Amino acid sequence: MALVSVNGSIYKPEDAKISVYDRGFLFGDAIYEVFRSYGKILFTLEQHLDRLYRSANAIQLDIGYTPNELVEQIYDFYKKENIEDVYIRLQISRGNCAKEQINLSPNNTGKANIVMYLHDLKLPSPQTYEKGMSLYCTHIRRNTKLSMDPNIKSGNYLNNIIALLPKDSSKYHDTFFLDHEEYVTEGTTFNIFMVKNGVVQTCPNQSDILQGITRDIVFHCADKANIDIKQDKFRLKALYNADEVFITSSTKEIMPVTKIDQEVIGSGRPGAITKKLIQQYKDFVQQYLANAKSQHPWRVDV
Numbered sequence: 001m002a003l004v005s006v007n008g009s010i011y012k013p014e015d016a017k018i019s020v021y022d023r024g025f026l027f028g029d030a031i032y033e034v035f036r037s038y039g040k041i042l043f044t045l046e047q048h049l050d051r052l053y054r055s056a057n058a059i060q061l062d063i064g065y066t067p068n069e070l071v072e073q074i075y076d077f078y079k080k081e082n083i084e085d086v087y088i089r090l091q092i093s094r095g096n097c098a099k100e101q102i103n104l105s106p107n108n109t110g111k112a113n114i115v116m117y118l119h120d121l122k123l124p125s126p127q128t129y130e131k132g133m134s135l136y137c138t139h140i141r142r143n144t145k146l147s148m149d150p151n152i153k154s155g156n157y158l159n160n161i162i163a164l165l166p167k168d169s170s171k172y173h174d175t176f177f178l179d180h181e182e183y184v185t186e187g188t189t190f191n192i193f194m195v196k197n198g199v200v201q202t203c204p205n206q207s208d209i210l211q212g213i214t215r216d217i218v219f220h221c222a223d224k225a226n227i228d229i230k231q232d233k234f235r236l237k238a239l240y241n242a243d244e245v246f247i248t249s250s251t252k253e254i255m256p257v258t259k260i261d262q263e264v265i266g267s268g269r270p271g272a273i274t275k276k277l278i279q280q281y282k283d284f285v286q287q288y289l290a291n292a293k294s295q296h297p298w299r300v301d302v
């Protein structure tokens, strides 16, 4: 099941079209968000929209709608399909190049192009959560904040794609980066945490990462479960020697990692703290849904 919305018109994926002068297509001059629903409620949509507008502000892209107007558009789109758990990608480009001339200048472009993709949610298998993922550390360094800030969720993912090119990376589930000073940063589409001696650690907010919404929820979950958590840089060697490692993203939630490069992490099975946080995360989702039902009943009526 899949649908695409292009500037408010809805199409089957094979019929959806944008201009070849679209700046997202030509230059990656676009921003995006990916979010999912649980039982027809779009999870942490507010946080995703906050981040979308932060990304827009950072590159001076005029979305052309208020967050509330976008929420209406997203739910109107979602209403077209009767899917309980859905994947939505909202992609907004700076519009088409002016006068159909290829021109890098961000001035005098047309209105933003707003494209939404709605798909069945494809999640990792239960066995992957039971066994844990394997990760490969790429030799490609993460973009620095001083060049292309990873905290802008832009449509330009070449840094992440290049990281997936080395042949060796295809033997692993996914790939992650070090920064230019060789500290661990984040993965191609996820944030990374390690656990050592009962303390959870991840790199600081100011690192070259996208500040994941799931990452933020992990801080809340650790707090609830009385688990110590700190933001501090760490090296690849510390990650190899961690007792537990896990990664986070909106679609993976909290995913254990049991192998990094040639190294087995901890016992080679998902660890106790990771499992505790996974349970806390599930509780957080249930609480969120219960609150959403009472506070925003119109949202459930998809």
Ligand SMILES: Cc1ncc(COP(=O)(O)O)c(C=O)c1O
Binding pocket: 034, 186, 187, 188, 189, 190, 191, 209, 210, 211, 212, 213, 214, 215, 248, 249, 250, 251
């Ligand atoms: C580079 C990168 N880091 C981290 C994340 C995780 O972010 P979130 O938890 O908000 O899904 C993503 C998600 O797409 C990402 O692309």
